[in-house]
Structure formats: C-alpha cells, structure tokens
Amino acid sequence: MKLTLSWLKDHLETSASLEEVVETLTRIGLEVEHLHDPAAQLKDFRIAHVIDAKPHPNADRLRVCMVDTGEGAPVQVVCGAPNARTGLKTVFSAPGTYIPAKKITLGKGVIRGVESLGMLCSAAELELSNDHDGIIELPEDAPIGAVYAQWAGLDDPVIEINLTPNRSDAAGIYGIARDLAAAGLGTLKTPAVETIKGGFAMPQRVTLDFTEDDKHLAPLFALRLVRGVKNGPSPAWLQDRLRAIGLRPINSLVDITNYLTFDRARPLHVFDAKKVAGDLVVRRARAGEELLALDGKTYKLDADMVVIADDKGPESLAGVMGGEHSGCSDDTTDVLIETALWDPANIAHTGRKLGVSTDARYRFERGVDPAFALPGLELATKLVLEFCGGEASDVAICGSAETATRQLRFPWSETKRLTGLDVSKDESTAILTRLGFTVEAAGEDALVDVPSWRPDIEGKADLVEEIARIAGFDTIAAAPLPRNAGVTEPVLTLLQKRMRAARRALAARGLVEAVTWSFVSKEQAQAFGGGDDNRLALANPIAAELSDMRPSLLPGLVTAAGRNAARGFPDVALFEVGQIFLGEDEKGQKIAATGLRRGFALPAGAGRHWSGKERAVGVFDVKADALALLQTLGVATGGLQIVAGGPSWLHPGRSATLQFGPKAVIGHFGELHPRVLQALDVEGPIAAFEIILDALPAPKAKPTKAKAKLELSDLQPVSRDFAFLLDRDQPAGDLIRAVQGADRALITDVSVFDIYEGQGVPEGKKSVGVAVRLQPRDKTLTDVEIEALAHKIVTEAGKKTGAQLRG
Template identity: 35%
Template structure:
C-alpha cells in the first residue's frame, strides 16, 4: 500500500515528524517497507507565463520567449531561450531563475542556473520539463501548469512537493489498512489524535433512470448498490489534484470515470465499477457462472468460466467478473453519456484465488478477498456520485440498494488476566478499555473481561488472541519489560539429544518461553554476525 503522507495528515495529523510516523506504523505492525520524498531537492523554481515565443534567429529548434513571473521581476518580463516543442504563448510553466538549483545529476551535485547565451541570444533562466525536475520521465516538453496557477509562486508549494511517499508491507489480516482512511484510523488510535472522519451528503436524484438488480447467489454477494448517472461528459480532463494523488499511490491516470473510481478506492478502501448504461440488457443478476461461459475482460484477456466463479450478468451473458474486473463488452468509451455506477460486498471466500486462476490480480480483488466493509457501501457510493457530478456533470438517478445477507460480527471475549499473561506485563481493566475506545470497538464490560463486537471494517478480529494483539499494539511493544526467563536447573537422567523436540516444547512452554519460527533463508551477513557462521551455504 503506497500513499503520500500529506493525504494521511488530512485525516489525522499527529504532532510527530515523518520519521516518527514511520517508526510508529512499523512498531504497530504496519511495516514501512519504503519511504522517499516526492521530489528531489531543488530551489529557485517558480511559476511563469509565456507572453511571447518567437523563432530564434540562429537556430531552427529554439524559441526566444518573454515570460512573466509577477513581482519577482520588477523590471518586466524575462528573456528565456527554450527548445521545448510546446513552448507557446499563454501557458504557465516552471521557470528556474538565475541562481536556482536544479536536482542533482548523476554526480550527485546540484546544477546551478546562471545567465547563459544560446546561439548568440542571452537567456536569463531556464523553462523546465517534468523530467528536468525529476518529477517523471516525461521529456516531451515543458511541464504545463493550470492556467490559474499564481505567478511567481515556488513550484514546490504549487505541486505540494515537500511530501513523503510511504510504502507499507501489509499482512493479509490488515485489509482495513488498504486505504488512506484506514491507516488514519490506526494513527488516530495509536497517538490519540482526533480522526477527521469524512461525511458525504446524499445526492438528490434528478433522474428516474434505474437498472433492476437481483442477487441470485447470496453466498457470492451480500449487498449490491448502484445508480444511473445520465448526461456525463467522459472527455473532460481529470483534475490535477486527483491525477497527482493517484500517481503518488502508484496508479496512473486513465480517464475521468476510472480515475474517480480508483481515487475513492485509495481514499476509503471502496472498490467500485462503472458500466456503460446503454450496454446493459434488461436486469443485472449476480450469480455463479455457468460452466463453459466466457468473458472478455477489460485487460483484453478472455477467460472461460465455471460454477466456482461469480459473475454479474444480464440477459446477454456475463458482463463482469465478480469483485475482480469488468467486462470489455460493457466498458465505458469516450462517446458514452449514461453510466451505471456500482459498489458491492463480495464474500471473501467467493473471490479469493479467482483472479490468480487466470494469472492476473487487481486492486479490487486484493481488497475483496480480504474483506471490505459492507455497511458503508451507500455512503461511499454517494462520494463517487458527487465526484462524477462535479467533474463530468450529469443527472443522478435514485440509489438502488439490494441487501441479501450481511456478515455477522459475533462478539469476542477478552479476559484482562489472559491478556496480561500472553503479553507478559501487568494490565489493568482501565488500560484495556482505553484501547477498545481508541480503536472504535464497541464493548460491554464485566469484572475482569470485555465482550467486544468488531466493527464492520475489521474482518481480522475473530478470537481472543486477536484482541490481545490489538491491546499490545496500542499500548506499545516498547513498554514490554525486559524480564529474563527464570527456571531451575536440574540434572537430566536422559541425554538431551535423545529427547524429542515436542517434549522440549512441553517443558519450556510452561516457563513462559515463546516459540519463534524464523525464515529458512537469511542474509549471509546476518548468518555470519548473529550465528557466528563464517562459511554459510549460499543459494
């Protein structure tokens, strides 16, 4: 899971540094695998507008430009010689002024801009591409900025480049952290910082268009919600703030509708799909596939289905691979004006492993097979709808919410004494109650125990040990006391070599030893330094 720190801090902004945040997440079980700045160091690069771009008198591929940087140039426009093919009047672009430092080159040293002369014409700075700023590999021309970008403002502030990208290595039980909001919940619980939980106002329907939906297989889909949006403009440009955030999550921009769907998935953890409304025949039925049915997917693959694979189908056949990927036949082209937006709860066991059978994986399938919140589907669909209306326009129809069977969340008992024994440190009932509150877990309390009802987004809380893990994660592994194991030494009649490993386990387990299963393969340096093995076997 990759995300920018700035997006996380919009939901929860604890008073800690970036490095402290990384350490906090790692020590809570959300391993920070990688972190790096959004942009390399550079300075003195500001927003400029090209007022004039004329042919260089001595070079066919160069233009002599007059650029405006606002108050930064009280003597008037600056003259810049530029070779970019898209240098033209009216665009706003980054300008490295005299004295600016560009990102370090291969030698690790920054490149300082001075007054230059290109083919006999003075140049007082340099207009920059994204590649020259090392923001991307795009070297097709100058980096064009929105036309309303203020002149003279530092480009780092305009593009919010003083940011850090986090990459988390999440274990399968941490599906609730596969979104920025989910990680913010964790940070809020770990630090006590308030969570800025977003609320979304329901969209008022201005159209009566609907698509009938029937859940034929409740063991495949527990809930399905969708609505028609008519009159959308699918050829508008995706706003830069969405494109930038998607890029910082490792997702490229595709089209406005796809970008909106992906944005909400990273924001809230809600995968969704958008159909071309005109290509839906009659009602949509959620069912298990029939042996021998085929479906051409959006990635161009054609898969042969069987009764163990779920589909969304209409009278013409399967239109989507349930919880994994949409079909090519109902894809949204640029000429579409009416779309059908859906979000659903797919049972994890019904989705798990289905995409790998066809040798591919998707963000949606990755989330659904681990468990996605079934309760917030209508709320998240309102968020998607509002973004579509704001960006693409259109008229929204009524929300059609079909509920077949929601996942039950049976209460789990947590005993304070048991938690203290497993963790290995004293715990009070008040401390455990504080952890439950910070995690947003509903509970009833008795003497020495809690009866905890997991929230709809936590599929990993099923047994007492799961709650014990939550307690120590929030209390902090750093608070565990350093207590060496104590045991009496008695002579053994039998040689230790003749005792089975299971017998040894039974002896040491009551002495509070914990068995650790390590990786079979380790770094050769670790083997040498930690085990004293001077000649490890390398593979």
C-alpha cells in the same frame, strides 16, 4: 498500499510532522516501506523569468537567455529548448543543483564558447512527466524566486505501507487514519455519509441466482442508476492524487471508483447503462463462457467463478474486473453504480486461476467492511452527481449486508500474560474504543464487540495485539526467560562433539563435504584393508557393486573424485565424517574423518594459475589438513609421532602413520598407491588422510599445563644456519628435536630448509640444512654468546643423532 500526506489529512486532524507520521505508522504495525518526498528532491528548483532570449552566436539551435531568478542580478543561461523565449516564466536550477532525471549535479559550463550559469528545466528532467519537447511553461502570475515544488503543490509526500494480509481495514486511507488517531496522533474527522434520495424508481431488475448452498458467494448486490451524466476528466485534485499513488486518471466515473477503493477500501464498479442488455443476474459462470475484460484480454470462465451477466452474457467478473463491452467512456450518459459483497475465498481462487491481480481483488479476497457496502454506494453517487451531474434513482438491493455481531469475552490480565505489558483497564478500554470496538465491563473480564471492518479479529490474542501495538511494543521491558527445571543439560558425547567440530574444521580448509554409500564392492573393500572374509558382506546387497561394508571412507571419496574428473572437474577437495567397519561386533565400528585432494586442489588455492606456476597436490598438503584437524579437536600434538610408511593402499615412500605410540595409532596420510588408483580406474595424483576419531585421546578433565602466555620481545631475533651430515636412514625430525633441546629458552624455531645427497657427501649419508631462530629475552646476544650456543647445538646434535657438522 500508497497514500499521500494531504490525503491522509482529509480524515485525520493532526499537526504531526511527516517524520512523526512515518514513525507512528511503523510503530503500530503499518510498516512504512518507502517514502517519496518530491519537495525534498525539488527544493533547489526556483521559478524564474526569461528577460531576454537571443540566438547563440555559434549555434543555430541554442539561445542565450538572461534570466531573473529573484535573487539579485540576472544570470546568463544557454538553452536549447525550442520554446525558450523572452517573457517566459519557467523553472530554473542554479549550479550545484542535483538533476533527478540525469542523476548529475549541475555545474557552471561553457557551451559553444558562451558561459552558462544554470539550466532551464523540462518536466522530464524533474521526473514529473515524459515531456522532453521543451522547458516548463508557467503562468504569468507565477511568483519569481519561489520554490517551484511548493508553488506547484508538489510538496505532498507519498507514503508506501507494507500491508500485512490480515489488515484489510488498512487497505483504505480512512482505516489508516483511524489507527493513527487511536495512537494519539490526531483526531478522526470524517463525517458520516449522507443518504442520496432517489428521484425515480430503479428501472433495472437485479437477481441473485444461487442455490441455498451458494448464497455465501454473493451475500449482497446493490445497484443504482444515474442518468443524464456528463462524463469527462475528473477534477485536478483527484487526478493528482491518483497519479501520486501510481494510478492513471481515465475519466470521472472510473476515477471515482478508484478513489473510493483507496480512500475507503470499498471497491465499486460502474456500467454504461445503455450497453447493458436487459436485467442483471449474479450467478456462477457457465461452461464455455468468456469475458473480454477491461485489460483487453479475453478470459475463459468456469463454474467456480461468479459473474454479473445481462441477457447477452457476462459483463463483469465479480470482485475482480469489469468487462470492456459495458465500460464507461466519454460518451456515457447513463451509468449503473454497483456495490457488492463477495466471498473472499472465491475471489482469491478466481484471481489465482486466471492470473489476474487488481486493486478490487486485493481487497475483496482479504475481506471488506460489509457495513460500508451501501454507504460506499451513496458516497459514489454523491461524487458522480457532483462531478458529472445527472439524476439518481432508488437503490435496488438483493441480499443483505447484515452480519452476526461478533462478541469476545476478554480477560484484562491476558495482555500482561502474553506480552508482559501492564496496561490498565481504563487505558485498554480507551485503546479498543478508539479503534472502533465496543467494550462492556464484566468484572475482571470485558465483553468486546468486534467492528464490522475487522474480519481478522477472532480471539483474545487478537485483542491483546491491538492493545499492545497501540500502547507500543517498544515499551515492553527486556527480561530473560527463566530456565525451566525440566530442560535437560547438553547430552552430546565427546565423540559427537568431535564429529561436528571435524566437519566445520575441514570445511573451513576448503574441502567440500560428501556423503557416500556405507557399502562398497568386494574389490574396493579388499583394496582398502577389508573384504578378506564374508563377515562384513551383505546377505542381500542392493547392487553387485555395493556388496560389503566399507573398511574406510576412502573408496567412496576416491570414486566421487573420479566421477568429477570424468565430468570436467579434475581439481576437487572432498571430506566425509562417518562410520567405517573393521569388524562385525560393536568394537569394530569406528568413526573416521577422511579427506582427499586431487589434481591442483591445494589448501591455499595455489593450484592452476594463469602465471604457469603450479603444482599438484602432495603428501604434505594432506599432512597439513590432518594436523589442522587434530588442533581444532583439541588434541595435544606434543607427543605425536609421525612414522614413515602407512597402510598398503598408500604410496610406501610418500605416506606416514600418526600415532602416540606403537599401540596408539590414530590415523595416516599420504598419496594413494598407483596400484589402488588403477584398480578403481581413477587417475591421480590423489593425496588423502584418515583420522579415527574413536582413537583420539580424551582431553584431561583438569589440564595440568596452562597455555604459555604470549611474550613479545623488543630485541631483534638472530638466525643461524647449520648443515649436518646424517645417516641416510636417520629421520630429520630426530635432528630437529636434538637442536631444540640445546637451549629451549633462546631457541624459538627450528626448520629444515635443505636435504642433499650426491657429490661431496659420503656414501650412505645425507646433508640436512637446518635454520635456527634465536630470540634474546633480556639483552642483545654478543658474538661470544652466539658462538657458544652454536657449539652447544652441534654438540647436542652429535650426541643424540650422531650428526656431524658438514665442512
């Protein structure tokens, strides 16, 4: 819904600024979606006088103009418009002015060797029209130096409201003004509509041809003839208003109906009386009938649609669009003005079925004010006589505009109960009265008569909304909701919480969740540690390849990765959190969190790369996934043991088991065995991990160790490298723990940077390079202290692992 500020002030006596109007509209529920203020956009454009215009010395089509801008000495402007001439008054923009159509800020320029200190503007450059043929020509009395937008009457802001479907009354500017007046922004000033006395009897008969059950389709149809009119362009003020809201002026008769559609939310239609054959009948359309509408399209009609027909057939689609045959043109001398009430549901059905969206349909399907149907006809008649002359007939009326009075019993306490707003009886009465309701006190309640233009008011809550939106939703005090005694405390178990946390953690590491079947083939079950007996075989499988309960989540994930690879997506990272079945009883059902990476789907995204530096996924990638998952789940990893080797479906030399002891295995990770991949017909490499969430230790109710506080030393850390000779079968992790134990206060990090076997290393031994980071706390370490600590590191390593410092 669009309107201009001046149009609004036709109905509202107010001194409020544009900002106050916009703020109030949004506050009372008529949300302003867009505001276009041409005056703000054109504030720097001035009226100027071309004192002299001479040919450009270096260009045939350019002219050098001396322009009086009303601000001191004339300025020189180079102009290429064909109508630039001496004595012309036009629109001037100085350097620094933003040109809307070109979306540039004008600067000083030199055109073909001649300096130009501004620009003379066309209407297209100001986005006022599509006229590119020349610069704007103004009358001789245009004041030099005046702001063009103000002088031309372009300082009328356009407000666009995002109208909710229930507010059909606000589909007219008069209804919007009524709301603003109720909100205290001014006074509603529109006088009552005068009745036009007919000068002769209505010659055309009108009939409503409906059964008793169909009378609701057209409760009212009224018609008036105005003869002797002279159609032509409508007044400039009316054309300007229609253009401002995006409508194209056509002629006076059509413009009047468009004007009243937006001004009073009262759609009307005009017929060229001389093109109507015989009397008019309002009826259902008949099978096979068609209508060539005003939009130039032909629509096929059916019996669900209502038409206005003459002796030749349909002339108009009721409440939606008129027909082209009886449309008014400049030659029209006799006009039939029609007003009607239509069934909103039928109008909506017709519009949707035909795919027709018009301003009339928009209002009729939401419900128009039945009490204004006949006054709207009188107002249209008045404007037709004023703009086009002629003589009006009596009004032919079929049906009735009378509707049953809707009265609601309204407890004053309802406003407080539903919104928390404490609005007094007097203030509530005043608000409802200003909105057009009739309020009669009845003790602690009130009897409220609903006005005819508010079809959306059906119950007490609707009245509360009216009071609250005018009183101000922003005045409702913020208050926390009480916690009812009946609301239960959180009931998720530790396992359920860990399942949720596991999904978030793995997704955060770039893995995509998959949901696979709980059933696998017997071959797959056997490949992953199950399927040896028939305890977990299905009695009636849905498919031969879904015969056994899965002993692991890996068969489904590996198969999914293979299907992705076969379809051109070789690099995948998948995870699943779900049940696995290791036995037929309840204890044999476990919850596992499993993930895999295939191809180049690395955690850090350093897989396939244009530089050619790439590597496939490996055991350490999924090890990082598994440890990150344990950390997210709050599992303390201080006592976690990583034991080389894993289940039979993992590569024996590239896998490990996670445990807190021989009897507390929590999972495993590694690369899948080539034999298993071959059995599943999937190409590798594939690395995977599986953590049994049921096997994870529960966190202590009261932690016995507090998290160490962060200590940032101002002293420079020291790094020392050591190369130790170890037995070939000795885990490097034992060496790392031994080195860390040499001095836990100074040694902050120990890492392996090299493992070497070969020439220079004795048979059965390996060389392990270890980097040790020392962080002084109180003072800088001396060389003697560093050497002493190095000696201690070598001693501890030899004592606990048998390691010797390599020579």
